[in-house]
Each structure stands twice: as C-alpha cells, then as structure tokens.
Amino acid sequence: EDDIFSFYKARLRKGFFNLNTFSQYMKDKDDSFLRLTEDYLIKGRVNKEELSKFPDTIELGSGKFKLEYAFSPGAKNDGVTVKVPAVSAPSISTHAIEKLVPGLFEEKISKLIKNLPKKYRTKLVPVSEKAAIIAKQMPEQDKPLFTLLSTFIKEKFKHDIPASLWSDENIDQYLKMRISIRDEKDKEIAVSRDSSLVKKFYGNDFLSKGALEKEKTKLEKQNLLFWNFQEPGEPLGEPIVIRENDGFTFNVFLGLAKEGDKVSLRIYQSKQLFLYGHKKGVQSLYLICYAEQFKALKKDLRSSKTIKKHYGFFNGAKEFQTRLFNSIIRQFFLKDIREEKEFINHAAMVFPQLYNKTQKFIKIIDNLIDEYETTETYLQRLSLKAGKRVKVKELIQRLHNDLKSIIPENFLELYEQKRIEDLPRYIQAIRIRAERAFGDPVKDGKKAVPVERFVKYLNNFLGNLSPDTSNEKTEKIEELFWMIEEYKISVFAQEIKLRFKVSVKKLDKFVGEISTMV
Numbered sequence: 001e002d003d004i005f006s007f008y009k010a011r012l013r014k015g016f017f018n019l020n021t022f023s024q025y026m027k028d029k030d031d032s033f034l035r036l037t038e039d040y041l042i043k044g045r046v047n048k049e050e051l052s053k054f055p056d057t058i059e060l061g062s063g064k065f066k067l068e069y070a071f072s073p074g075a076k077n078d079g080v081t082v083k084v085p086a087v088s089a090p091s092i093s094t095h096a097i098e099k100l101v102p103g104l105f106e107e108k109i110s111k112l113i114k115n116l117p118k119k120y121r122t123k124l125v126p127v128s129e130k131a132a133i134i135a136k137q138m139p140e141q142d143k144p145l146f147t148l149l150s151t152f153i154k155e156k157f158k159h160d161i162p163a164s165l166w167s168d169e170n171i172d173q174y175l176k177m178r179i180s181i182r183d184e185k186d187k188e189i190a191v192s193r194d195s196s197l198v199k200k201f202y203g204n205d206f207l208s209k210g211a212l213e214k215e216k217t218k219l220e221k222q223n224l225l226f227w228n229f230q231e232p233g234e235p236l237g238e239p240i241v242i243r244e245n246d247g248f249t250f251n252v253f254l255g256l257a258k259e260g261d262k263v264s265l266r267i268y269q270s271k272q273l274f275l276y277g278h279k280k281g282v283q284s285l286y287l288i289c290y291a292e293q294f295k296a297l298k299k300d301l302r303s304s305k306t307i308k309k310h311y312g313f314f315n316g317a318k319e320f321q322t323r324l325f326n327s328i329i330r331q332f333f334l335k336d337i338r339e340e341k342e343f344i345n346h347a348a349m350v351f352p353q354l355y356n357k358t359q360k361f362i363k364i365i366d367n368l369i370d371e372y373e374t375t376e377t378y379l380q381r382l383s384l385k386a387g388k389r390v391k392v393k394e395l396i397q398r399l400h401n402d403l404k405s406i407i408p409e410n411f412l413e414l415y416e417q418k419r420i421e422d423l424p425r426y427i428q429a430i431r432i433r434a435e436r437a438f439g440d441p442v443k444d445g446k447k448a449v450p451v452e453r454f455v456k457y458l459n460n461f462l463g464n465l466s467p468d469t470s471n472e473k474t475e476k477i478e479e480l481f482w483m484i485e486e487y488k489i490s491v492f493a494q495e496i497k498l499r500f501k502v503s504v505k506k507l508d509k510f511v512g513e514i515s516t517m518v
Contacts, residue, residue, distance in 0.1 A: 004036075004120060006508070007036065007040065008034070011033055011034060011363060012034075021215055022283055049153060050103070052102075053101065053102040053103030054067075054069060054071045054101055054102075054103045055067065055101060055102075058082060058096065058101065058323045059096065060082070060084075060091075060092035060093050060096045060097060061091050061092050061093035061096065061142075061271075062268070063088055063091060063092070063249055063251055065082050065083060065088075065092070066079070066083045066419050067080055067081065067082055067083075067101070068081040068083065069081075073174075076178075076191075076358060077171060077178065078173060078174045078207065079104075079154040079173060079174030079175070079176070079177075079178060080100060080101055080104070080174070080178065081177075081178040081179075081180050081338070082097065082177055082178070082179055082180065083180050083182055083186075084179060084180065084181055084198065085180065085181075085182050085183075085184070085250070086181050086182065086183055086184075086189065086201045086251040087184070087212055087269070088269070089181060089199075089200075089201035089269075089297030090198070090201070090269040090270045090273060091197040091250055091251065091252070091269050091270040091271075092197035093142050094196075094198060095142050095143055095144055095194045096142070096143065097176075097177045097179065098144065098145035098195065099145060100176075100177055102135075104137050104174070104175060106131050106132055106134075106135035106136075107131075107175060108168075108171065108175040109134050109135055109149070109513055110127050110128060110131035111168075111171040111172065111175055112166055112167075112168060112171065113127050113130065113131060114127060115166070115167050115168070115169075115170055115171060116161065116165055116166070117165060119163060120159070120161050123157070123161075124153070124159070125159070130157070133156070134149065134152060134156075136155070137152070138152045138164060139152070140278045143470070144163070144470055144517070144518040145166075145473065146163040146164075146166040146518045147163050147470065147472075147516055147518050149161070149163075149472075150162065150163045150166070150515070150516035150517075151516045153511075154512070154516060160512055160515070160516075161516075162515040162516070163515065163517055163518045164464065164518070165514070165517050166518075169229060176193040177181075177193065177195075178191065178192075178193050179191065179192055179193065179194075179195065179197050179198065180203060181197065181198070191322055196468070200430075206260070210241050211242050211243055212252065212267070215240065215242060215252070215267065216267050219234075219240075219254055219265065219267060220264065220265055220266055220267060221264060221265040222259075222262070223262055223263075223264070223267075223343065224256070224262075224263045224264060224265065224285060224325045225289070226289060227285065227289070227340040227343045227344070228340070229265050230339070230340060234254070235338065236253075236254055236255050236256075236339075236340055237254070237255055237271075237274055237275075237336075238253070238254075238276065238336040239251035239252075239253065239271075239298060240252050240253065240254060240267070243288040252267045252268060252269055253267070253268045253269075253270070253271055253273075253274040254266075254267055254268075255268055255274045255277060255278030255281060256277075256278050256280075256281025256282055256284075257277050257278070257280075258277070258279045258280040258281050258283070258284040261284075261469060262284075263281050263284045263285045263288060264281075264289075266362070278336065278338075279334050279335060279336050280334070282333070282336070282337050282343070283329060283333045283334045283335070283487045285343075286329070286347065287329070287333075288346075288492055290347060290351065293351055293354070297325065297328070297354065297355075297358065298321070298325055300355065300358060301321045301324055301358075302317075302321060302326055304362055306362050306363065306366050307320060307321075307324065307362055307365065307366065310365070310366065310369045313372075313373075314409075315409075322408075323412045323413065324361075324362075324365070324411075326412070326413070327361075327412040327413070328354075328358055328361060331416060331417055332350050332354070332357070332468070333350070358461070361417060362424055364417070364420055364421055365412075365420070365454060367422055367424060368407070368420060368423050368427075371405050371423075371424040371428065372403065372427055374431075375403060375427050375428075375430055375431045376400070376434075378401060378431055378434065379396055379400050379403070379430075379431075380400075381394050382434055382435075382438050383396045383397070383400075384424075384439060385438075386438070387442075388466060391441055392437070392438060392441050395434075395437055395441065395444070396434060396438075399430050399433065399434050399437075402430055403427065403430055406423060406426050406427065406430075406485070407427070411423075422499065425489065425496055426485050426488075426489070426500075428493065428496060429485075429488055429492060429493040429496055431497070432492065432493040432496075433488070433492035433493060436492070441488065444492070446493050447492060448491075450487055450491075450504055451484070451487065453493055454480075454484050454487070454507050454511065455484060457480075457511045458477070458480055458484060461477045461480070461514060462477065465477070468518075469518070470517060470518060471512060472517060473517035473518065476510075476513065476514045476517065477514060479510075480507075480510055480511070481516060483502050483506075483507060483510060484507070486498060486502045487502045487503075490502060
C-alpha cells in the first residue's frame with residue numbers, strides 16, 4: 001500500500017477532493033502515466049528467504065520435477081503446477097504433492113483447520129498461530145498429509161483429530177498442486193489436482209523412447225535360467241539415474257520379474273514396485289534353477305499320510321497340495337536377494353533342511369485343523385443342546401463366525417508359519433469361552449462389554465478400507481485384529497498363556513493411532 005501511495009503521489013502533484021475535480025484534471029490527458037507496470041511492481045529488492053519458499057523444482061520420491069507458478073485467480077492453471085513425465089508417474093510420492101510448496105503450506109494448513117467440524121476446529125484457535133507452528137515444526141515424513149497432521153496435533157497440542165475428518169474439498173484450488181502429466185515431447189496429456197491421476201500411468205504404456213528406453217535395451221534380459229546375468233558393479237535395487245535430453249532426471253531400479261513361468265531382468269519405475277516384484281522374481285528363479293528339488297517336495301506332499309485326512313477341509317487333495325506347496329516356497333524362497341553368492345548360499349542352507357522343515361510344517365497344519373474341527377464340532381453340539389435358549393444360540397453362532405474368521409479357507413496364503421503356529425491358542429480360547437458362556441451367559445455378557453467396544457472399532461476401520469488406504473494403516477488394522485484376539489484370551493480363557501500383554505489402555509491408545517491415519 002505504501003508503494004502504491006508513493007507511485008501516485010509522484011505523478012499527481014495537485015491535490016484532489018472529489019471525482020469532478022479529478023475528471024477535469026484528466027480531461028485531454030493520456031492516463032497511461034497512472035498505470036502500474038509489471039516492471040514497477042517487481043522493481044523492489046527480492047526477499048531471498050521468501051523466494052526460496054517457491055522453488056523451481058520439487059523432489060517427489062525418485063526424482064526432481066519442474067514447477068510452474070501462475071497468479072490467475074479463477075483460471076485452470078492458477079497456483080502451482082508440477083510437470084511429471086508419464087514415464088516417471090509410478091515413481092513419484094503423492095504424499096509430497098499434498099504438501100504443495102513451503103510458501104503456501106502454512107496457508108493450506110490454515111484452510112484445512114477451518115474446514116474441520118466445529119467440535120475439532122475450536123481446539124486449534126487461534127488458527128493462524130497453530131497453522132504456523134504446524135508448518136514449521138511438523139516432521140518431514142513420506143506419509144499422507146492428513147496422517148501427519150493428526151499425529152503431530154496429538155503429540156504437540158494433545159488433541160485427538162481423526163484423520164478421516166480432514167478434507168480439502170472446499171479449499172481454494174491454488175492450494176492444491178496441479179499435476180500435469182507430459183509425454184516424451186513435453187506435451188500435456190493429462191492434468192488434475194487429484195493426486196490419484198498418477199496411478200493411471202502405472203505400467204509400460206507411456207515409457208519414454210529416450211534415455212530410459214536406451215537403459216532398458218542395455219540392461220534388461222529375458223528367459224533367465226541361472227543367476228548369471230549380473231555384471232560386476234551392477235547392484236540390483238539401487239537407484240539408476242536416468243537423464244533425459246531436457247535435463248530432467250529420475251531414478252529407476254533394476255530387478256528380477258516373474259513373467260508367467262519365466263523370469264526376466266527388468267527395470268522398475270519405483271522402489272515400491274521393485275520390492276514387490278523382485279522377490280517374486282527371486283522365488284520363481286529358485287523354482288527354475290532347482291526344479292528337481294521342488295519336484296521331490298511335491299512328491300513328499302502327495303505321499304504324506306498326515307495331510308490326506310484333511311483333504312476335505314481344502315476341497316480336495318490337489319487344492320490342499322497346491323496351497324501347501326505355495327505356502328512353503330513363499331516362506332523359504334520369497335526373498336529380497338540381490339547377489340548370486342547370496343542366492344546360492346541361501347539354497348545351500350535351505351534345501352538340506354527342507355524335508356524336515358516341511359514335515360514340521362505339516363504337523364503344525366495337522367494340529368491346527370484338528371483343533372479347528374474339534375472346536376467346530378463342539379460348537380455345533382452346544383448349539384443343538386441350547387434348544388430354545390435364543391441368546392445362547394446367537395452367542396454360539398458368533399463364536400462359530402469368529403472361528404471361521406481366524407481360520408479362513410485361504411489361511412495358508414494369508415499367514416506366515418509363525419502366525420499359523422499361534423492359531424490353535426485362539427481356537428482353544430473360543431472353545432473355553434463357549435463352554436463357560438453356555439453355563440453362565442450373563443457373566444459372559446458382562447465380560448464381553450469392553451471386548452465388543454474394540455470389535456466395533458475394528459469393524460469400523462475395516463468398513464472404511466479403500467484402495468486409497470495407506471499400507472501403514474492397513475497393517476495397523478491387521479495388528480489390531482490380533483491384539484483383540486489376544487485380549488479375548490485374557491478375558492475369557494486366562495489359563496492360556498498370553499504372547500504379549502494387552503489391556504484396555506493399550507488398545508485405546510492403538511485405536512487412537514489408527515484413527516490418525518488415512
């Protein structure tokens with residue numbers, strides 16, 4: 001305002017007191033001398049600290065990406081645009097996109113706070129002060145913005161704000177990063193302020209025909225039969241920097257890939273894709289390199305008398321053998337191995353023990369299914385015995401549902417051996433609870449009150465899962481499931497030894513942590 005006053009004071013020497021006198025003065029004059037020019041507006045000294053908050057590039061995971069700025073309220077390109085080559089879309093961190101740039105981050109936080117329901121918004125007043133603290137002190141982590149906000153606010157201000165309550169739907173568009181996906185000629189092929197746009201470009205449909213294609217031609221190999229593909233100084237899983245002609249750089253990762261029943265050496269466009277695909281490639285290469293050993297393993301499974309009695313549980317012999325075989329190779333050979341020596345040494349260590357370990361695993365499965373079938377039969381008998389006791393029959397049915405949720409048909413695909421070893425304890429706890437509840441359902445109902453509270457939390461979390469739910473939250477929800485099962489043992493079957501201590505206080509705290517995640 002001071003600059004504007006000085007501008008007009010220098011050009012209008014005469015004082016004016018109303019519009020008429022000003023109009024008379026301007027009569028027959030060109031008004032261009034009163035127009036503010038762009039040169040005048042930017043002639044002042046640049047504040048370097050403030051300018052640094054609006055960088056030319058932004059790091060989004062595996063590379064740096066160009067930014068463009070536009071002050072065009074109402075226009076489609078208003079605010080900040082990040083230019084992302086389609087080839088690099090899988091490698092970017094959408095979490096970093098949510099944070100925009102430092103120069104706008106505090107304002108965005110302020111608007112997000114004002115967007116909260118009143119019950120929670122009033123806990124963060126004055127908003128401008130809280131937004132400044134959050135923008136300055138919140139740790140830099142590659143997590144969803146709403147998760148970071150809820151976690152930091154809980155730690156700093158002692159307020160619980162569920163991550164699900166945050167929303168950017170009604171905030172100004174310029175406070176959302178505009179994502180421009182570009183082809184190899186730097187032509188815009190898609191644009192959105194929704195970060196999910198980048199997921200549409202996963203895969204190889206938009207791979208560059210430039211530097212990346214050259215790197216693929218140089219490094220990728222097909223139909224691998226042995227670990228004889230790795231050149232000296234060619235580490236797998238380490239960032240390989242790709243430099244395009246326009247100066248743009250990004251990282252890719254070389255690793256094994258399962259392609260049908262074959263294995264190839266492929267370039268992955270993100271670390272996450274590498275970690276997922278490479279281990280499957282390693283497992284498949286073991287199946288190829290040690291085909292005779294795995295043939296013998298399958299023969300052992302077919303001839304095992306122990307597992308034959310459980311074919312009915314798995315809808316037949318072939319289904320059981322296939323699931324058991326896949327479970328065994330996953331446990332022993334789905335590994336993040338990156339060198340030939342490590343690959344060979346692992347095989348040399350595992351194969352001499354594989355028969356004994358397989359027999360041990362079969363015994364674990366045998367014991368588990370015996371426990372399951374014994375408990376299922378017992379619950380059916382109790383349900384018949386209950387007669388017209390409706391409440392008791394409903395409880396027995398719920399326990400039967402719990403039994404099936406703990407041991408689903410595909411449990412061999414879901415659980416690692418360590419988890420499977422632990423399952424009989426939870427089955428025994430169901431049987432013990434059923435026996436006691438049948439004799440005193442009122443007492444069981446009283447004990448169940450705190451348990452049911454956490455079961456409701458769990459069901460609510462499960463019901464809100466979506467493709468956008470973070471892996472971190474999904475893993476925490478699964479952990480909560482097993483914590484509740486352990487808590488049930490402490491409440492209904494105290495004679496069974498706990499694997500870890502769990503209490504109402506501990507569960508409440510854990511539920512609070514999950515609620516801060518998205």
